[in-house]
Each structure stands twice: as structure tokens, then as C-alpha cells.
Amino acid sequence: MNQPGAYLSICAIFYNEATYIREWVEFHRIVGVERFFLYDHKSTDDWRDVLSDHIESGEVIVHDWPVDPGQVEAYEDCIGRHGADSRWIAFIDIDEFLFSPTGEPVPDVLRDYEEFPAVGVNWRIFGSSGHQRRPDGLVTESYLHFSRNPRSRRTIKSIADPSRVARAVTGHYFEYRDGAPAVDELKRPITGPDLAFTESMAMDRLRLNHYAIKSEEEFARKLARVRADTGVVDRDPLKAKFGDVRDEAILMYAPRLRAAMGAKASKPGSREAPRA
Numbered sequence: 001m002n003q004p005g006a007y008l009s010i011c012a013i014f015y016n017e018a019t020y021i022r023e024w025v026e027f028h029r030i031v032g033v034e035r036f037f038l039y040d041h042k043s044t045d046d047w048r049d050v051l052s053d054h055i056e057s058g059e060v061i062v063h064d065w066p067v068d069p070g071q072v073e074a075y076e077d078c079i080g081r082h083g084a085d086s087r088w089i090a091f092i093d094i095d096e097f098l099f100s101p102t103g104e105p106v107p108d109v110l111r112d113y114e115e116f117p118a119v120g121v122n123w124r125i126f127g128s129s130g131h132q133r134r135p136d137g138l139v140t141e142s143y144l145h146f147s148r149n150p151r152s153r154r155t156i157k158s159i160a161d162p163s164r165v166a167r168a169v170t171g172h173y174f175e176y177r178d179g180a181p182a183v184d185e186l187k188r189p190i191t192g193p194d195l196a197f198t199e200s201m202a203m204d205r206l207r208l209n210h211y212a213i214k215s216e217e218e219f220a221r222k223l224a225r226v227r228a229d230t231g232v233v234d235r236d237p238l239k240a241k242f243g244d245v246r247d248e249a250i251l252m253y254a255p256r257l258r259a260a261m262g263a264k265a266s267k268p269g270s271r272e273a274p275r276a
Contacts, residue, residue, distance in 0.1 A: 006034035008107045008159075009086035010098075011078040013071050014038060017094045018045040023138055024094050025054060026260040030253055031098065032105035037082045037089070039065035039074040075168040083162030090159040091171070096123075097140060097209045098159075101249045109205050110159065117164040118174060118182035120156030120190045120198060121206045125149065127243030131215040138257060139211050140250050145243025146209075154197045156190065157208055158182060172196035209250055 010033050014021060025036060036054070040047070040062055054060040061082075067073045075091055082089070088110055090098055098121065100109050113119050126143045135142045147153075158173055160182075166175040173182065173195040181189040184198045185205045213219045 005084070006086040008033050008088045008090065008110060009035035009037060009082070010090045010092060011037045011075060011082070012039070012092060012094055013041050013065060013074045014043065014047070014094045015041045016043045016045045016047075018043075018047040018050045020139060021047055021094055022050045023140070023257065023261060024097065025051065025060065027097055027099075027140065027253060027257055029059070030256050030260065031100070032107040033090070033098075034059070035082075035086060036060040037078050037085075038062045039070070039077070041065050041067075041070050041074075071171045072168045075171070075174075079162050079165050079168070083165070086162065088159050089162050090121075090157070091168075091174075092157045092208065093171075093210075095139075095211045095214075096157065097211070097250065099207060099209070099250060099253065100205055101203065101207055102205060103252055104205075106206070113183065113187070114161075116161075116183045116187070117176040117178070117180050118158045118160040119206065120158055120173070120182045120184050121208045122184070122198060122201050122203045123152060123155045123157070123208050123210045124203065124247065125152050125210045125212055126247075128213050128216050128219065129243055133217045134215045138254070138261070139214065140209070140257065141254055143211050143214060143243075144246050144248055144251075146245055146247050148244045150201075151197070153201045154199075156182075156184070156196060156198060159206075170196060207249070 010028060036059060038060060048055070051060050055062060063077070065074055078089065092098060098106060100106055110119065124146045126146045129143045129145045131142065156172055160174055164176045164178065166177045168174050181191050183189055184202050186202045188199070190198055
């Protein structure tokens with residue numbers, strides 16, 4: 001089904017994320033994302049069943065993507081193929097949740113940045129919160145402790161104006177046609193030398209909760225996987241920490257998210273169990 005152009009879309013590459021991708025899509029629909037341009041990197045699980053209704057509606061568009069390592073190439077393809085379909089595209093991963101701590105819809109926040117080619121959104125990396133194995137319940141409710149690591153908290157992912165993108169450089173940032181820099185939420189230019197980091201952290205208006213670890217058991221499996229951005233295995237096992245600080249900001253969306261997940265689970269023929 002064809003849909004008119006969106007104001008805010010997401011582009012992401014994924015591999016075997018059927019367990020988590022439904023929550024990720026439903027969450028981002030709640031905060032104002034209209035379209036999802038997804039690149040399936042050789043998955044073998046039942047993600048099609050999990051997303052079938054959103055694929056049928058045209059909200060979710062999935063491309064088979066056997067390219068290795070794949071992420072930057074997928075982002076380049078998304079700009080070329082879907083750049084005219086959305087005013088902004090956020091380039092994030094399935095374990096990253098974009099929202100405004102103010103509770104505003106993300107599109108409303110972005111209207112204040114339309115003069116810029118992109119907004120770099122800082123990470124907040126969450127740990128295992130003491131879970132050795134995957135807990136019952138949603139990711140956004142189960143992992144509530146983040147790391148104080150100052151370097152990781154200055155890391156960005158980009159929400160870009162696709163009409164101004166010249167090329168994807170990494171999974172974190174782009175070059176822009178007019179040479180103008182991306183900005184952070186305070187409208188400070190992100191000028192590097194490493195353009196994947198802001199000079200200092202700012203996340204009062206926009207935030208990216210990064211659930212990079214989840215349970216210790218799941219993180220151990222993740223360590224053995226080849227990365228989509230580099231094509232190598234180089235994750236640091238020392239990152240599997242509990243997390244220093246409790247942060248419940250994202251829980252403002254929990255009731256609506258549980259309702260959305262429950263609505264899917266209650267449909268006849270659904271293979272997805274409702275989550276408490």
C-alpha cells in the first residue's frame with residue numbers, strides 16, 4: 001500500500017530481531033515515527049509474522065540486504081531509494097529507542113531544527129540491570145540502569161534531512177551537500193575531529209536509550225556476532241555491567257506501549273504472546 005510522504009521515518013538494518021522488533025516499532029509509532037525503512041541482513045527467524053500488519057499497511061518497508069558488512073551501504077541505499085519519502089530520517093539500531101524526555105512527540109521537537117542538515121542525538125547506554133537471563137516484560141521496562149561512561153554518553157546517532165545528505169560515513173554520521181555541520185539539541189555544531197561525538201552531552205529534548213547489553217546471557221551471544229557496521233567481532237565483554245544510575249524517563253510510554261503490544265497479541269492467529 002502506497003503512503004504519502006512522512007515527516008519522520010527511521011532507517012535500520014537488522015538480523016534475527018523477531019523477539020524485540022515489534023516493541024521497537026510500536027514504541028516509535030507512539031513517539032511520532034510514521035514510516036520504517038528496514039534492511040533484513042540474512043535473518044532466519046519469524047520477523048515477517050511479527051511485523052505482518054505493519055508491512056501490509058505500508059508503514060514498514062523491508063528490503064532483503066545480503067550485503068556485508070551492510071550498515072553504511074544500507075544507509076546509502078535508504079537515502080537514494082527513500083530520501084524523497086520523508087522530511088527527516090533517523091538512522092538508528094533496533095536496540096536504540098528515540099524519544100523526548102519532555103514527552104513531546106519527536107516530530108514536534110524536530111520542527112525547531114529544520115534549518116540544519118541533521119540533529120545528532122546523544123546515547124544513554126543501559127546495562128543488564130542485574131538480569132542474568134532475558135526477563136519477562138518489555139525491554140523499556142526491564143532495563144532501567146545506565147552507565148555514567150562520559151565518552152559513550154557523548155556518542156551520537158543522526159536524524160538527517162535526506163535531501164542534504166552527500167554520503168553516509170559511518171553508522172553514526174553523514175557528510176552533507178552544502179558542507180554545513182549537524183548540530184546537537186542545543187544547536188551547537190558537531191565539528192569533530194570525531195564527528196560521532198558531541199563536545200559535551202545534551203539530552204533534555206532528545207535522547208536515544210541504547211539497550212546494548214540486555215541480559216548477561218543475551219550479551220554473551222551478541223559478543224560472538226559479526227557487527228553490521230564493520231563486519232568483524234570486536235565488542236568489549238567488559239561492557240556487560242549492571243549500570244550505575246536508575247533512569248525511568250521512558251516509562252511515561254509504558255501504558256500505551258503495553259496496550260499496543262497487547263493489541264497485536266490478541267489478534268487471531270498471532271504468535272506473539274502478550275507481555276506484562
